[in-house]
Amino acid sequence: MPPEEEKDQEFVQLLTSHQTPLRAFVISLVPGSPDVEDILQDTNVVLWEKRESFELGTNFRAWAFVIARNVTMAVLRKNKRNAAPMLDEQVIHAVSESWHQREQVNDPLKRHALDLCLAALRPADREIVQARYQTGTSLTKHAVAKGRSAESLRTALYRIRAKLRKCVDQRVKMAGGDA
Known part of the structure; x- marks a missing residue:
C-alpha cells in the first residue's frame, strides 16, 4: 500500500474514533440546536x-476540536437571524477551553476510577449514561423509548453524574494515585 493510502487510512481511523467526543463537544457548544x-x-x-x-502522532482531538469550534462559530454567524437562542462567542470560547482542559486532565487513574464507578451503577442508571454518552441518543428519544418524561x-x-463524580473522587483519593 502506498504511503499516502496508509496515511489516509490512519487518518480515517482517527476521525471515526473521535466522532462521539466531537458530537458531544458540538452539543455542548450549541445545546438543544437542531444543527x-x-x-x-x-x-x-x-x-x-x-x-x-495534520501531523500524525500529534493530538488529533485538540486539532479536531479547534476545527469543530470554528465550524460551529461559522454556522452561528450564518444563522444569527434565527430566533432560537444560541450561545455567544465568549461562552463558546469558555466551553471550548473547558473541553481543552478536560483533554489535558485525561488521567488514566481517573479513567480507571470512572470505569469502576460506572460498573458499580445500577443497570438502569448505567443504561441512561450509555444512551446519553455512548450512543449519542438524545434524552428525549431515550425517554420516549423508556416511557418516561x-x-x-x-x-x-x-444525580447519576453527581454520584459518579463523588465515586471517582473517592476512588482517586483512596488510591492515593492507584485507583
Whole structure:
C-alpha cells in the first residue's frame, strides 16, 4: 500500500474514533440546536479537506476540536437571524477551553476510577449514561423509548453524574494515585 493510502487510512481511523467526543463537544457548544448533525458533518468535511495539514502522532482531538469550534462559530454567524437562542462567542470560547482542559486532565487513574464507578451503577442508571454518552441518543428519544418524561431522565442523569463524580473522587483519593 502506498504511503499516502496508509496515511489516509490512519487518518480515517482517527476521525471515526473521535466522532462521539466531537458530537458531544458540538452539543455542548450549541445545546438543544437542531444543527448539531449538520455542524458535525461540516466539521468532518473540513477535517478531511485539511488532513494533509495534520501531523500524525500529534493530538488529533485538540486539532479536531479547534476545527469543530470554528465550524460551529461559522454556522452561528450564518444563522444569527434565527430566533432560537444560541450561545455567544465568549461562552463558546469558555466551553471550548473547558473541553481543552478536560483533554489535558485525561488521567488514566481517573479513567480507571470512572470505569469502576460506572460498573458499580445500577443497570438502569448505567443504561441512561450509555444512551446519553455512548450512543449519542438524545434524552428525549431515550425517554420516549423508556416511557418516561425527558425531565425525569434529565434529573436522573444529573444525580447519576453527581454520584459518579463523588465515586471517582473517592476512588482517586483512596488510591492515593492507584485507583
